[in-house]
Amino acid sequence: MRSNGMVNLDRTWYLLVLVLFSYASTPAKGSDGYAIAGRVKIDGLGIKGFGLPGKLANAKIFLNGGQSVTFLRPDGYFSFHNVSAGTHLIEVSVLGFLFSPVRVDVSARYHGKVQAALTENRRILTELVLEPLREEQYYEVREAFSIWSLLKSPMGLMVGFMVIVVFLMPKLMESMDPEEMRQAQEQMRGQGIPSISSLLPGNSR
């Protein structure tokens, strides 16, 4: 029972839980059940003293896909009562965090001893302390407007290239020697445009 993560409970809670557990281990008539108790721990949202951080106030804990629902106490603890022996599933829903469902085995032989394992990554939990797998960011971050991103886009690159061609090519032509230029032009003329007929063998004469 100590493995249920109740070591840190303050005294009143401990008393209360003792009362509950005395019923759980000696089931009353008509209700055979054990209790599953655990705690939800989210790093960064320090659970200090009383008063839940906003996100945890709306937390819900589901047993077996909604068979029973419970909420978190200010210190992050939760418990289910009257749970039959067997294998159960606990899910935690806290907005902004992804929790792995937890497989919980309640043993009938050892008076409701609880064994737990995360189903997502098969990690065995020594005590029922549930931590989120990751934080969830529901919104995509809008990219800020910047000239640089505009220039880096394919359109921007094309425009940049065109600008280079339009403004730099004439400059290059100008910088050439007029003599060389004429020579090159004549060479081009002399060669003529290669026609298909000239490429074909046989007509090469």
Add this chain to the structure above:
Amino acid sequence: MVWETILPSPSPSKSLLYVMAKENLIFVSGKEWLHAISSLDGMIAWSKYFHLESLQIQQNDQHSERNIIYAAGFSGLSEVELYELSGKTGEVLKKRITSYSGIFFQGTLLVHNDVLVTLDSTRSKIVLVNFQGEVASFHQTYVSDLVHDFSGEASFLSSKFADMFVLKLDSCKALVKVKSGRTVSLIERMEHPDSVSDAILLPEGKKAFAIVQNKETGIHITVTMDGELINEVLRERIELDDNRGRVQKVFINSYIRTDRSYGFRSLLVMEDHSLLLVQQGEIVWNREDGLASIIDSLASELPVEKGATVAKVEHNLFEWLQGHLLKLKGTLMIASPDDIAAIQVMRLKNSEKNKMTRDHNGFRKLLIVLTKAGKVLALHTGDGRVVWSVLVSSLHGTKTCQNPTWLNIYQWQVPHHHALDENPSVLVVGRCGQSLDSPGILSIFDSYTGKELSSSHVSHSIAQVMPLPLTDSKEQHLHVILDSNNNAYLYPRTRDALKLFHHELSNVFWYSIDSTEGIIRGHSLNHNCIHNEADEYCFGTRTLWSIVFPSDSEKIIATTTRKLNEVVHTQAKVVDQDVIYKYISNNALFIATASPEAVGEIGTAIPEEARLVVYLIDAVTGRVMHRLIHHGSQGPIHAIFSENWVVYHYFNLRAHRYEMSVMEIYDQSRVDNKDVLKLVLGKHNLTSPISAYSSPEVLVKSQSYFFTHSVKVMAVTSTAKGITSKHLLIGTIGDQMLALDKRFLDPRRTPTPSPAEKEEGMIPLTDSLPIIPQSYATHSLQVEGLRNIITVPAKLESTTLVFGYGIDLFFTRIAPSRTYDSLTEDFNYALLLITIVALIAAIIVTWVLTEQKDLRDKWR
């Protein structure tokens, strides 16, 4: 949550709690138990067991010094016991027991300090048991002395009155006061829907309560002090439209007016489940809380905009320019705080969104919803406001048809595009009473105004309503209604519809599922009606086939079919340079059965005996097309059938994780068609009609993946032409709505896709489906108590409108393949303008430069 306490008594406690403010104690009485719980930390202060029938507790006046709890109950047929307990410790201060000469009615008992009020076994006599003296005394009063037309049986309405109680009789309610512990007298006689509030304690120790009466002239609220009608302090009358019905409950609360007298606010719970706060004869606020219990919903088009005038356009143009100027300022970061506020207001208002006319993209619609209270409301998709509402129950709650229940809402008439002067209408189906055999009610409402166009109380019962894909000359949809005696009735009852229906008679098939017996039956129609030969609109039915599941090994837990109005764009799919044909049939039926051990909730079955079997059945011939067994799995199953695939969600007990499976169905009989030579020679069967009678060979591909969350509901996006890829909409247990790309549920996924498959956009196989937080359609919202999701195609092919309802309502539109056919709302028009302006400037500058250069060259 501050604390939580589980009470050890096995019986459920009454909802009535007593709070003792001084000791911070809360008293809860179970069947035979009384518990006192500290309101500070939830500790059980004390518990007491009474060996008594119908235990009742009462707390003495809060103003007295001693905290005494009275507990009373029957210890025998004619014995009654009264305990006085100390509220602080639970110690029994006094125990009184007495026996009565007659027999008590064991059901009800009221306690007022040391006076008990009960009924005798005939339930026609009020018995007062007075423990005030040394010896208990009995005082009897016949109910007929109080209410002269009394007959039948009386009962008490549970209430927290001090010395008054409400007697519920067949004909009326009676407010009765106990006088000095000996006599009872009638204070007020009320009709049935009228109600009385709980008594509240005023600071001076006086008690006040309210009576609400529904009269022809409106709702009358009377607040009275100290249980005497002469001490009436407040009489108000409010007038309401009929759309809220009658008052069902009333609660009051007092405040001190400026002249130091008491004023009262009353909170009324109406028949349509809406709340009204009334103060000084005025309705301060109201809430449509009936919207938390939507049963059925559909989307209707808005009216077409008629002749926009020039002035309006100019006005709009000016506003449009102004708006864009503001936006421009906003983008260029030169907007003043006022401008930013104006931009915000403009965006919020976004008048375009909230117009009452049809828009080009088909984003604006009316959502017509039917609530449990029998109210039909039309909500605008732009801002969720109620356009019109009508309480159907009040229109039909007559003497012959008390407590009608409402079942479904259907599209009745959708006028043709050219018939602009006609309004569409919806059909609301209900029945008089709870049982399946009760006669039905059909009511037709105008979708734009909410006016009831016609209604009929039909003589037959309503078991199932089948909308047919046929419309008569007035564009009214044909509906076949089946009654519990297996007769079918055609609506609308017009000659035209009948003529049309006779043509299609042999093509109407449906199935019925008897999940207790485990039988599925397929039916078709006969010409003549057995019971009512004269009625031309009545048809007989016959059973064509039936499938019986062995009850000791299989129980039906889920069935699903395709949506009839779903549009499929392509019949074929190219796989590895090869064509395969989708098997698309409106008659395919998906059924899931579970072994009897696996029917219960998770945690009750062991993997060895749990088993799920899923079937694909042709609902016309009853042929089982495919059967698949999932060993070690159990329900609940949530399935969705669309195009040629089924996706279902269930629990795998072996892995102890949820799984989702996909089944894709392909038609093998048309495989030959791709032979070009055969096509040329005309030997193909493309022209041969696809018949539901033929039994095509199907190829089923299937694959399973793990899924993290429990699922409450599943839906699939639907678009106007069916071209856009599909997303599954999964309502998770955390009341979020996840949009999952169908490509993740492709049975052809392999761990190492070939380059061709990669090019196609195939995702490498993973054992579990990814949960991408950005793909939650609800983002950071939760739809509390999500029960259902409906999807409606917009006119724009890329977009689906999504409406999710539970306790909260949620509406959004999603584009599964992004908005490829339109600019997004936040498209940067300012940037476009700047670019154009910059380009024009560049053209002018370069033109001037070339002119100058030319001139210089000429001068040279």
